[in-house]
Amino acid sequence: MQLEQEDQGKGENNNSGRDVNQIEALAGRLEGAPVYSNGSKSNELFQLKQESHVDLFPAKIMELPSDSLERTPTQMLFSVGNKILNDTFVRMNGDVPHHAACLLRNILQVIEGRFSNQAESLKTQNNLFKAREGKYQSRINALETLVAGTSEENEVVKSWLLQLKIALQHEKTELEKKKIEEQDIAQFKRDKVRNEVEISALKQELETTKRAHEEQCSLLELHLSESKAYYEKRIEEIESHLANSRTQVKELKTFLKSKSLKWKDKEHNFESFLNDQFGAFQELRAAMESVKMEVLKSKRSYSEELKYLGMKLKGLAEAAGNYHEILAENRKLYNEVQDMKGSIRVYCRIRPFLPGQSQNQTTVEFVGDNGELIVNNPLKQGNESCKLFKFNKVFCTSATQEEIYADIQPLIPSVLDGYNVCIFAYGQTGSGKTYTMSGPSLSSKSNWGVNYRALHDLFQISQSRRGSIIYEVGVQMVEIYNEVVRDLLSSKGKSASMVYLDLLTIGIWNTAQPNGLVVPDASLHSVNSMKDVLELMNIGQMNRATSVTALNERSSRSHSVLTVHVRGTDLGTSTILRSCLHLVDLAGSERVDRSEATGDRLKEAQHINKSLSALGDVIFALAQKSQHVPYRNSKLTQLLQSSLGGQAKTLMFVQLNPDVASYSETISTLNFAKRVSGVELGAARSSKEGKDVRQLMEQLTYLKDAIARKDEEIERLQMLKADHKNSKQGMISPWHESSVHSKQSIRTPRHSQKLLGMGEKAASDMGNCSEYSMDEPSKNPGSLQLKLAREDKDKNYNEVDELLGTGDANFEERLSDISDGDLSMGTETDRSINSVVEYALFPEAEKSAELTPARSIITENIPAENTEKFTMPSSLKTSRSSQVPHKAQMKSSSLSLNRSSSKVMSSVRKIATGSSSLKPPKR
Ligand SMILES: Nc1ncnc2c1ncn2[C@@H]1O[C@H](COP(=O)(O)OP(=O)(O)OP(=O)(O)O)[C@@H](O)[C@H]1O
Numbered sequence: 020m021q022l023e024q025e026d027q028g029k030g031e032n033n034n035s036g037r038d039v040n041q042i043e044a045l046a047g048r049l050e051g052a053p054v055y056s057n058g059s060k061s062n063e064l065f066q067l068k069q070e071s072h073v074d075l076f077p078a079k080i081m082e083l084p085s086d087s088l089e090r091t092p093t094q095m096l097f098s099v100g101n102k103i104l105n106d107t108f109v110r111m112n113g114d115v116p117h118h119a120a121c122l123l124r125n126i127l128q129v130i131e132g133r134f135s136n137q138a139e140s141l142k143t144q145n146n147l148f149k150a151r152e153g154k155y156q157s158r159i160n161a162l163e164t165l166v167a168g169t170s171e172e173n174e175v176v177k178s179w180l181l182q183l184k185i186a187l188q189h190e191k192t193e194l195e196k197k198k199i200e201e202q203d204i205a206q207f208k209r210d211k212v213r214n215e216v217e218i219s220a221l222k223q224e225l226e227t228t229k230r231a232h233e234e235q236c237s238l239l240e241l242h243l244s245e246s247k248a249y250y251e252k253r254i255e256e257i258e259s260h261l262a263n264s265r266t267q268v269k270e271l272k273t274f275l276k277s278k279s280l281k282w283k284d285k286e287h288n289f290e291s292f293l294n295d296q297f298g299a300f301q302e303l304r305a306a307m308e309s310v311k312m313e314v315l316k317s318k319r320s321y322s323e324e325l326k327y328l329g330m331k332l333k334g335l336a337e338a339a340g341n342y343h344e345i346l347a348e349n350r351k352l353y354n355e356v357q358d359m360k361g362s363i364r365v366y367c368r369i370r371p372f373l374p375g376q377s378q379n380q381t382t383v384e385f386v387g388d389n390g391e392l393i394v395n396n397p398l399k400q401g402n403e404s405c406k407l408f409k410f411n412k413v414f415c416t417s418a419t420q421e422e423i424y425a426d427i428q429p430l431i432p433s434v435l436d437g438y439n440v441c442i443f444a445y446g447q448t449g450s451g452k453t454y455t456m457s458g459p460s461l462s463s464k465s466n467w468g469v470n471y472r473a474l475h476d477l478f479q480i481s482q483s484r485r486g487s488i489i490y491e492v493g494v495q496m497v498e499i500y501n502e503v504v505r506d507l508l509s510s511k512g513k514s515a516s517m518v519y520l521d522l523l524t525i526g527i528w529n530t531a532q533p534n535g536l537v538v539p540d541a542s543l544h545s546v547n548s549m550k551d552v553l554e555l556m557n558i559g560q561m562n563r564a565t566s567v568t569a570l571n572e573r574s575s576r577s578h579s580v581l582t583v584h585v586r587g588t589d590l591g592t593s594t595i596l597r598s599c600l601h602l603v604d605l606a607g608s609e610r611v612d613r614s615e616a617t618g619d620r621l622k623e624a625q626h627i628n629k630s631l632s633a634l635g636d637v638i639f640a641l642a643q644k645s646q647h648v649p650y651r652n653s654k655l656t657q658l659l660q661s662s663l664g665g666q667a668k669t670l671m672f673v674q675l676n677p678d679v680a681s682y683s684e685t686i687s688t689l690n691f692a693k694r695v696s697g698v699e700l701g702a703a704r705s706s707k708e709g710k711d712v713r714q715l716m717e718q719l720t721y722l723k724d725a726i727a728r729k730d731e732e733i734e735r736l737q738m739l740k741a742d743h744k745n746s747k748q749g750m751i752s753p754w755h756e757s758s759v760h761s762k763q764s765i766r767t768p769r770h771s772q773k774l775l776g777m778g779e780k781a782a783s784d785m786g787n788c789s790e791y792s793m794d795e796p797s798k799n800p801g802s803l804q805l806k807l808a809r810e811d812k813d814k815n816y817n818e819v820d821e822l823l824g825t826g827d828a829n830f831e832e833r834l835s836d837i838s839d840g841d842l843s844m845g846t847e848t849d850r851s852i853n854s855v856v857e858y859a860l861f862p863e864a865e866k867s868a869e870l871t872p873a874r875s876i877i878t879e880n881i882p883a884e885n886t887e888k889f890t891m892p893s894s895l896k897t898s899r900s901s902q903v904p905h906k907a908q909m910k911s912s913s914l915s916l917n918r919s920s921s922k923v924m925s926s927v928r929k930i931a932t933g934s935s936s937l938k939p940p941k942r
Contacts, residue, residue, distance in 0.1 A: 093138070093211075097131035100218065107222070111229050123221070130214065137204060144197070151190070158183065363638075363663075364411045364670040365696040366426065367392055367689075369677050370451035371416035380679035386415045394689065396682045408689050410696055416677065420458060420465065424472045430668055431476045434585055435490065437596040441603065441662025442469060445691065446674030447684040448607030455672050456604040461553065469672075470581055470602045474552045477583065477600070487591060493543045493584040494552065496559040499654045500577035501626045506541035507559040543584065576623045578630065578655050579604045601662050605631070605655075608691070609684050630655040635691060637663055641698045663698075671695050 088096070101124065108120050162183070165176040367390075369383055384405060385393040392413045396404040414423060430440050444452035458468030467475075474494075481490040496507045546552050580603050587596035606627045633653035640648040641663065650660040662669050673692040675685050 093134045363695050363698050365692050366412045367410045367673045368414040369416050369675045381677045382682050383677045386413050434598050434600045437598045439667035441601040441669045443603035444672040445605050447609040450674035450676040452604050452674050475549050488587045488589050490587045492546050494546050495541050495543050495582040497541050498577045498579045502654050507562040508542045576606050578606050638695050
């Protein structure tokens, strides 16, 4: 079997050898040459043919059928392929990239090399197998000879055979390997065919590329011809441009030449200018050096001067420090002098500009430390518009509530010392009166106005004096609107009638207070602490708020008065102190009537103007020291009478709006303030009421009673006399009779005339009056009893004079000052005097009786525990009804007394309408 395989292998080798021969034969046929069995020969032949028929050979191959190609030797095929490629590259004239052609050639050469190597190795192997075959054949022959020999030899032969078998096995494996190699060759052949297919594809691609290249070439040629034409045209154009440019360059050259000539001129000029400037600069430099020297010199002298000034300034600063101390001292002394003179203190406060107001247009030119104020109208030119005013103090816009109050504070202990104090704010609407008196809000203490701070201090001082003096404090809050007084603390919320009764109406708080004033129908509330005050003020504000809604911003057009009544009992001496503090926020002072107000506004304006004019008149009369001071012309002046005319400490705040639009109002306000600051009221007096005074009062009461009894008797006698006369002469008119009776019976004693403030002239004037005629006693057919009665009465009045100390010349003079024929006697004048008169004439029982309404309200509005403090002393508990016969008794015996009292009483009834309230802070 091994041998069969070997034969087969031989056969195959023979086949391959046959193939080679076939290819060579084909080559021979192709060339028409004889077929050579040796491949090398055919190669040589091929080489020859290749060299001599380069162009014909491939074409012929292409025409051959495919099976003859199969038989063509591989090397030849490669040569043909190479040739075709070269030929194609030559024809393509370099269109195929050089490196691609090289690569393709190299690939073919490598493949060709490999094939030839394979063929060579196959040939060698074939030869080797042939040699082995012969060797084995000889061995087999040897072995056959041996088989025919001996058994020993058989054994040897067996071993030989065994070896042979092994060798055969080995050969078999070798053959298998060979088989595999052949398979590899077959694979290689298949690869080769594939490569050939690829080559043909490449050829096709080459063909298409060539075609595309040719197309591109033709396109490029076309483009080239177009571009050529275009560039030729462009060249022509550029040449013509060049020609133009040449001419332009020529022109430019000539222009530049002229320009350069000009510039040369300019350069020359500039150089000469620079030279000049340099000269000037040198001069300046020299001047600067000298100035520098001077400056240094001046600097030195300045520093010396500065030093000197510094020294001076230091001295001045020290002096200024002293000056401020002296200024404060001066102010204090000035205030003291004013207190002694009783002048009204005037403080001016300038309100700051409100948000939205232009600050440039201010009328305030200068505010001095010493109370000087210069106002100017910025809309007017020149100095004539500047006006200088001088007051106790001027507070500029930055002044705080605390600073304002600091200057008022010294007045508060005075209230507790028994002095009446009145602080009022005057100024046009919106100038800050309420801000100063009440403050913008109660929420923070720093906002508190004068009212709250004063009451706060009042309580603090009263507490600190608790060991020696016990104080009781009562508060009233009223408002005057359209000449009607309204009580804001009334629990009923109704209007309270204001009754100005001097001492007749003064209740327990003001029983013996010459300067007292109350509004009887306005509730008087006892307060023990600041908390009470705040509560009351809140009530007042609420009542006020209601009326504001009802009456449309009434606060600007009503006066508000907060009155604090103080009564102190000295624990050591039992002396009673009585005083009151008026805190007044006036209505806007602008002349509203000049505007075209109508209806309610006109009425309001008229009332405000009337009351402020009345205030001005009172102040004017006081400044002039007129005999008649017209307090009764308005409710406001009636209310403030005790503070303006009485010996109280009075302070006025003049509020200014610095806006230029308010210039005329500012001037009129300042003029008013100027007049007020000139008013002297007389030294303030404390209302201490010691034991002696009280005893005197009791004696006075007794004497009054005695006089009344005498009067009664006189009247009875007159009645008797009249009856007697009637019975004699028949019927006479009772009015006439009464007047006759009056004439006969009423004769005012000298002292009474004095007490009533009537001089001789006034008395004689009154004598002409039919109602109150005062005939001489001689003309009067009175009886002896009457005469005696009169003497008695004279005597009694002398006693009264002595008790009151009114018999001296001064007193007489003062009384004569207050006489005024046109006025109700003793009412429109200095209250202190008037009060003394009233004291002299009426017992305390009467006063307390008059006070009944006020007291009833007090007890109505204060808590039960507080009402005890207001309990009327038993000596004063005389009923109103018991007062009536008392007056009747007096009527016949003392005309002046009756007249005085009746006037007062009538005034009580006349004025008995009104209300009160406190002006609340605006929010
Ligand atoms: N010193 C001040 N600092 C800041 N604001 C002020 C000052 N004074 C007044 N104002 C403000 O100016 C406005 C007007 O002030 P205020 O109501 O007190 O004026 P008034 O004179 O009481 O006016 P009226 O006559 O209408 O009652 C308010 O808004 C108030 O807060």
